[in-house]
Amino acid sequence: MENRKRNTAIALIVFGIIILFGKLLGFFTIVALCMIWFGAHRIRTSRQSSGYILIAIGSLIIISEHLTLIIAILVLSLGLFYWKSKRTHKHATYTQKQSFIQSLRWDREPWVLKHMSIWNVVGEIHMDLSKALPEEKEVTLILQGIVGDVDITVPEDMGLIVHASVLFGQVDIRSEKETGLLNKVIWQSANYETSTQKVKLSLSYIVGDLDIRIL
Structure with a gap:
């Protein structure tokens, strides 16, 4: 019972963070950042081809959504x-x-x-x-x-x-x-x-x- 409550609390916190950052950055930007993160992880675990693909797709999404911001960064x-x-x-x-x-x-x-x-x-x-x-x-x-x-x-x-x-x-x-x-x-x-x-x-x-x- 306690584990279920804890998991529910964690899920609500994560969901709230996603909503908050989604409002600030946009849904597709959050998805793109997640793809870049998982891509870097796959490169570390020797799955280099899929890792680079995820990073490339995530980067393209961010560039298309925030071109001026990306150039500034x-x-x-x-x-x-x-x-x-x-x-x-x-x-x-x-x-x-x-x-x-x-x-x-x-x-x-x-x-x-x-x-x-x-x-x-x-x-x-x-x-x-x-x-x-x-x-x-x-x-x-x-x-x-x-x-x-x-x-x-x-x-x-x-x-x-x-x-x-x-x-x-x-x-x-x-x-x-x-x-x-x-x-x-x-x-x-x-x-x-x-x-x-x-x-x-x-x-x-x-x-x-x-x-x-x-x-």
Whole structure:
């Protein structure tokens, strides 16, 4: 009986939220955001083709419903990306990349770890820092965009600082997990100050599934 009441309460709350956001954003916009979210989830579970299709359809619906707003969000996001990259990498040489759709997989072969800023509208990023060849003792990575599925593996002996935020989605860093709306996590490994190799991660997406695993 109690479970039934609880399920009824949850259903009413969810239904109320859908109605509220439906009034504010429109029914088709809510459907499109759900499609983008499920698409990102399918990409994570190796169903890449259907995931990208859902993201593409959801994006097209949002663009058709709110073209001016979408352009404004893209311009604002890209402007903030340039500003943050320049401020963060003020005294360092860094690589900067921008793309509309990107699938980045640096988790299979050795790769060069250096100061870097990456921005994309829709991005799938997999990094294994245990396979990385660092250029410097301390490296800063900025990953930013609109929709992101980010999966980063970090060896335990590497010092790590993470600043992660998503408007819709989840952030998962070891014991720290935030899910839902307006999620922000700031995390630092206990060995950061004493580590010979340090990495600072700055992750920011509007819709995202951010997973940082410590080996």
